[in-house]
Amino acid sequence: MTLTQRPAQVLTARGTASRHRRRRSGIGALFVTPYLLYVLAVFAIPLGYTIWISFHRFYFTAPGAHAPSPWVGFANYRDVLTDPVVGKSFLNIGIFLVINVPLTVVLALVLATALNAKMPFRSFFRAAYYLPYITASVALVAVWQFLFGSDGLVNHALGGLAPDPSWLVNTHLAMPMIALFVTWKQLGFFVMLYLAALQNVGNDLYEAASVDGAGAVRKFWSITVPGVRPATTLVTVYAIVTGANLFSEPYLLTGGGGPDNSSTSPVLLMYQKGIEQGHPDFAAALGVVLVVLVLAISLITRKLTERGN
Amino acid sequence: MSTHAPASTARPEPVLAPRHSRRRATRAVQLGVLLLGALAFLFPFYYMVVGSLRKVTAGDLSSAAPSGLTGGNYSAIDGALSLGRSLVNSGIMTVGVLLCTLVLGVLAGYALARLEFRGRSGAFSVLLLVQTIPFQLLTLPLYVLVVRDYGLGDNYAGMILPFAINSTAVFLFRQFFLQMPASLFEAARIDGASELRILWKIAIPMARPALLTGALLTFIGPWNEFLWPFLVTKNADMQPLAVSLAGFLSNLQGTVSNPTGALMAGACVLAAPAVVLFLIFQRHFTHTNIDSGIKG
Numbered sequence: 311m312t313l314t315q316r317p318a319q320v321l322t323a324r325g326t327a328s329r330h331r332r333r334r335s336g337i338g339a340l341f342v343t344p345y346l347l348y349v350l351a352v353f354a355i356p357l358g359y360t361i362w363i364s365f366h367r368f369y370f371t372a373p374g375a376h377a378p379s380p381w382v383g384f385a386n387y388r389d390v391l392t393d394p395v396v397g398k399s400f401l402n403i404g405i406f407l408v409i410n411v412p413l414t415v416v417l418a419l420v421l422a423t424a425l426n427a428k429m430p431f432r433s434f435f436r437a438a439y440y441l442p443y444i445t446a447s448v449a450l451v452a453v454w455q456f457l458f459g460s461d462g463l464v465n466h467a468l469g470g471l472a473p474d475p476s477w478l479v480n481t482h483l484a485m486p487m488i489a490l491f492v493t494w495k496q497l498g499f500f501v502m503l504y505l506a507a508l509q510n511v512g513n514d515l516y517e518a519a520s521v522d523g524a525g526a527v528r529k530f531w532s533i534t535v536p537g538v539r540p541a542t543t544l545v546t547v548y549a550i551v552t553g554a555n556l557f558s559e560p561y562l563l564t565g566g567g568g569p570d571n572s573s574t575s576p577v578l579l580m581y582q583k584g585i586e587q588g589h590p591d592f593a594a595a596l597g598v599v600l601v602v603l604v605l606a607i608s609l610i611t612r613k614l615t616e617r618g619n
Numbered sequence: 620m621s622t623h624a625p626a627s628t629a630r631p632e633p634v635l636a637p638r639h640s641r642r643r644a645t646r647a648v649q650l651g652v653l654l655l656g657a658l659a660f661l662f663p664f665y666y667m668v669v670g671s672l673r674k675v676t677a678g679d680l681s682s683a684a685p686s687g688l689t690g691g692n693y694s695a696i697d698g699a700l701s702l703g704r705s706l707v708n709s710g711i712m713t714v715g716v717l718l719c720t721l722v723l724g725v726l727a728g729y730a731l732a733r734l735e736f737r738g739r740s741g742a743f744s745v746l747l748l749v750q751t752i753p754f755q756l757l758t759l760p761l762y763v764l765v766v767r768d769y770g771l772g773d774n775y776a777g778m779i780l781p782f783a784i785n786s787t788a789v790f791l792f793r794q795f796f797l798q799m800p801a802s803l804f805e806a807a808r809i810d811g812a813s814e815l816r817i818l819w820k821i822a823i824p825m826a827r828p829a830l831l832t833g834a835l836l837t838f839i840g841p842w843n844e845f846l847w848p849f850l851v852t853k854n855a856d857m858q859p860l861a862v863s864l865a866g867f868l869s870n871l872q873g874t875v876s877n878p879t880g881a882l883m884a885g886a887c888v889l890a891a892p893a894v895v896l897f898l899i900f901q902r903h904f905t906h907t908n909i910d911s912g913i914k915g
Contacts, residue, residue, distance in 0.1 A: 335734070335735060335736040335737065336736070337730075337734060337736075337814045337815075338730040338734030338735060338736030338739065339730075339736045339737070339738070341726040341727060341729060341730035341734065341814075342726070342727045342730040342731065342736070342739075342742050344723045344726065344727070344784075345723055345724070345726070345727035345742075345746075345784055345789060346742060346745065348723070348783060348784045349745055349749055349784075349786075351780075352757070352761070352780060352781055352783070353749055353752055353757065355760075355764070356757045356760035356761050356764060357752065357756070357757065357760070359760040359763070359764065360756060360757070360759060360760040363759075363760065363763075370763075370767060371767070417656075420652065421652070421653065421656050423649075424649040424650075424652050424653050425653065427646070427649055429649065429650065429653065430650070433901065434657070435653045435656075435657055436901075437897075437898065437901055438656075438657040438660045438661050439656065439657070439660055440897070441660060441661070441664065441894065441897070442660060442663075444839050444843075444893050444894070444897050445664075445843070445890045445893055445894060446842065446843035446845075446861050446889050446890060446893065447843065447845060447861075448843075448845055448861045448864050448865045448868070448886075448889060449667070449861075449864070449885075449886035449887075449889045449890040450663065450886075450890075451868070452667075452864070452868055452882050452883065452885070452886040453663045453664075453666060453667045453670075453883070453886060454663070455868070456666070456667075456670060456676075456678060456879055456882070456883065457663065457666065457678075459678060461677070461678045461679075462678035463666070463678050463679070463680065463682070463683065465678070466678060466679045466680050467680060494659070494660070497660075498660070525641075526645045551753060554753060554755070555753055555754070555755045557755065557845075557846050558845045558846060558865075562845075562865055562868060562869060565869065566869075577755045577758075577846075580755075580758075580759060581758075581846075581850075584759050584762075585759075585762065585850065590759060590763060593759050594759055594760070597755075597756045597759060598756075600756065601753060601756050604753065
């Protein structure tokens with residue numbers, strides 16, 4: 311990272327400059343203190359706390375009351391790793407990623423390439439794709455339920471071809487539906503990301519290819535796809551993080567995790583175990599496992615795509 | 620791949636006409652793809668608006684066309700979850716987050732870009748680190764701390780706290796302050812202006828686009844957020860619209876005569892502020908925000 315560049319300094323009369331610098335030093339620390347305190351309170355302490363909870367038997371108590379929290383070593387982790395529903399929830403995220411990542415990469419790249427050409431109504435298209443990204447999940451989930459419910463528009467349009475049980479209450483279709491929903495909702499963000507990345511692919515490459523008689527498809531494969539590889543890495547990592555964070559979609563779209571936990575996600579499970587059923591120690595351990603897995607997979611993804619470069 | 624290989628070694632076309640027509644065909648395909656995509660993206664919004672205005676909102680094919688329009692669904696959803704109250708709650712949460720991010724975030728961003736102090740690079744590393752921690756891991760311990768230990772359940776401060784300073788916005792502010800010419804700041808300092816005055820009179824006016832982007836970026840977060848306010852608010856009078864609407868969605872809905880219509884009306888009200896702001900400030904949404912995302 312080359313982000314810690316120093317501001318250029320103007321050399322003026324030495325004495326005043328150093329006095330100013332000393333004064334500024336105190337002010338700088340003062341300006342940044344609220345932010346650092348905030349990070350401590352909202353990130354560092356909870357992060358440490360969640361790790362602490364995960365190694366203890368922990369109960370919710372009334373405010374002010376104290377219950378003992380004995381050290382239990384890895385017992386919570388053992389519970390998490392042997393719980394079949396936890397396994398199911400990670401498998402569900404696997405299904406999510408298998409559908410979401412390729413679909414996002416292909417659709418976003420195709421749409422961004424089309425948008426990158428000089429097009430009539432370009433800003434209209436950009437706005438259309440970005441709209442779901444900025445709209446509340448809860449509002450969009452409501453519409454999708456209306457579209458894909460058993461008595462919804464899609465089933466009416468399909469007639470006899472409609473799946474039974476219907477989309478959102480079907481063990482095989484619940485998770486793919488969530489993956490589709492999230493792909494649709496986030497796609498605009500990735501279209502913009504690829505559009506920014508396309509600006510960095512040199513125009514001369516395309517011109518040279520044109521002179522050599524390359525067609526649009528050939529140019530897309532040989533110039534565009536390798537040219538935006540860093541953005542593709544970012545899309546993949548971002549999709550993994552989104553998958554790890556899934557909560558509102560399985561909770562609302564498929565009614566609390568789908569039939570037979572078929573769309574339960576790890577975060578939804580954290581909520582159900584930790585807050586609904588009163589086992590925050592289990593939930594904390596699950597959270598730690600989740601984050602370790604996400605970091606590992608992101609690291610591997612980054613390594614793989616960077617080697618490809 | 621190998622099937623394409625001969626194409627690249629082919630000689631350039633001597634006559635221009637075929638290439639022109641080929642380019643026109645490419646253009647037509649591109650436009651077709653974009654139109655198809657836009658349809659898939661906009662149809663649910665259209666369906667939501669039409670559904671919210673129909674007297675009977677059913678899932679059959681006829682319901683995609685507007686007919687028998689009424690505002691009754693809006694008053695129905697208002698009766699079911701007191702829309703005004705929910706909107707006020709959403710508004711307080713969002714404005715609280717915005718104020719904290721703008722005031723404290725600008726101070727931090729300015730210090731990180733323009734002031735030297737011991738621990739500056741450390742503070743900047745903290746900023747970058749925070750952006751990589753998934754918030755969902757923190758929801759449980761935060762819930763324990765905020766609701767159980769601090770007693771901030773059903774409280775605006777509790778709703779605002781986890782989002783109070785948006786680190787992405789701090790990063791964005793820093794980048795903007797960094798781009799400004801250093802001589803400007805030096806000159807003001809030599810004239811004896813205090814740092815707060817320099818920030819207020821020079822840096823902030825020049826950073827107005829960044830502030831606007833930061834504000835827009837920050838706005839959609841708390842306005843659309845579901846999980847955290849859902850955990851923190853149990854009292855219906857304190858719930859922001861996303862939470863009360865989700866409650867209406869999952870504990871359906873027997874209280875109103877056209878529940879789907881009422882749900883669509885609520886969805887329209889929840890979606891409208893973000894969509895309207897986006898359409899007004901479209902240019903700001905699409906540029907800086909993404910670029911900083913790549914750098915982050």
